[in-house]
Ligand SMILES: O=C(O)CCC(=O)C(=O)O
């Protein structure tokens with residue numbers, strides 16, 4: 001190494017070297033500050049999105065639920081990439097969610113938009129529910145592309161169009177740019193029966209002349225051009241989109257109409273006004289000590305078949321305790337797949353459930369006894385108490401509670417259902433009976449009871465029912481399914497095919 005102290009001329013060289021070092025360190029610091037600033041800004045966005053309200057209130061909005069899932073697939077991932085390798089936080093890998101989560105959340109928002117007829121732009125701009133937060137154009141784009149990947153083109157078109165409305169101008173994002181949104185929307189609309197719209201959108205991309213793959217756009221344009229007839233160019237309705245068909249369109253329509261009644265939080269709504277329905281105080285089936293704990297408030301919801309609701313059947317302590325017990329055991333609710341004879345996840349049932357045993361807690365045991373006293377039915381063969389909690393847009397499409405499987409028909413089917421509501425859902429999330437034209441709102445502490453089987457033992461098809469998607473709120477319910485066995489003496493069996501279950 002050169003020696004410097006012995007010559008001033010050489011020490012000047014050292015000054016030069018130092019200046020270079022200073023510049024390099026400044027550059028380094030500049031980049032580091034940018035990196036730190038970026039991390040800080042991510043963190044403060046996350047903190048402000050989390051809000052100051054309690055978790056339940058915050059997560060009652062589907063948009064907040066979506067944003068939470070999105071943060072674990074995007075923002076947190078970006079923060080991880082910004083950390084120096086030696087600073088990596090081991091928990092990160094475990095916490096980040098896989099892509100199915102964002103797909104599930106996107107499909108849930110599109111289901112809510114569909115069932116409640118709320119255009120995506122209303123979700124995005126925070127007008128779908130009261131005090132709802134907003135979605136960015138990038139969120140809308142991500143929802144649209146998740147739907148595109150799932151080949152759900154009808155909804156993809158709508159979310160892409162919302163993203164276009166929301167994209168800031170001037171458009172200086174790297175991806176997606178306005179032209180990319182047009183590109184997706186064109187593809188999705190042409191797959192939803194509106195090729196003239198695809199052609200127009202593609203023309204707009206060509207005019208903007210800023211797409212990263214102009215050749216593909218040209219070729220798309222030629223393709224759409226070839227498909228659209230001249231006569232359609234001006235006459236085709238601009239907003240036309242073919243809605244995916246449903247295997248049972250009439251029932252689907254009834255289901256949606258009944259669910260929509262839940263948008264305004266009404267309690268119990270019937271299609272027909274039956275004057276004979278009453279509200280009364282019920283003291284149980286026997287004149288004993290238990291009856292003195294009541295009387296219990298009962299509302300008749302339908303007469304044929306008999307559907308009743310009990311109010312204030314669970315107190316707040318019991319509800320908290322059941323929710324806590326349930327929470328520990330929750331697992332995704334499954335349905336029986338007749339093709340594979342296995343229990344599988346299904347889009348038509350989005351919730352998690354848990355089974356509680358008498359031994360799990362006093363509350364469970366006492367509640368089961370109460371159910372037995374109030375229904376006058378024996379629970380020896382009943383299923384355990386099922387706790388269910390719904391997720392974003394959580395729902396359970398129309399079904400019967402009684403099994404229609406051959407084997408079950410001769411073997412102790414679910415004679416009755418006792419469905420308890422542990423939360424009041426702000427919007428949506430009602431139970432609807434599609435054959436009866438009933439909408440029952442989820443009201444904390446109440447329980448609905450009905451017989452699934454007619455007195456002659458056959459399934460009562462009028463009991464077809466569903467859980468509407470939760471629009472705003474947190475929905476906890478509990479099911480107690482009571483079976484035929486053990487009830488031979490408690491509920492009269494009748495040979496008369498038209499006999500009805502007429503009262504409690
Ligand atoms: O959650 C509801 O409103 C109904 C649930 C239901 O029908 C079921 O779990 O079988």
Ligand SMILES: [Fe+2]
Pocket residue numbers: 399400401465
């Ligand atoms: Fe059910």
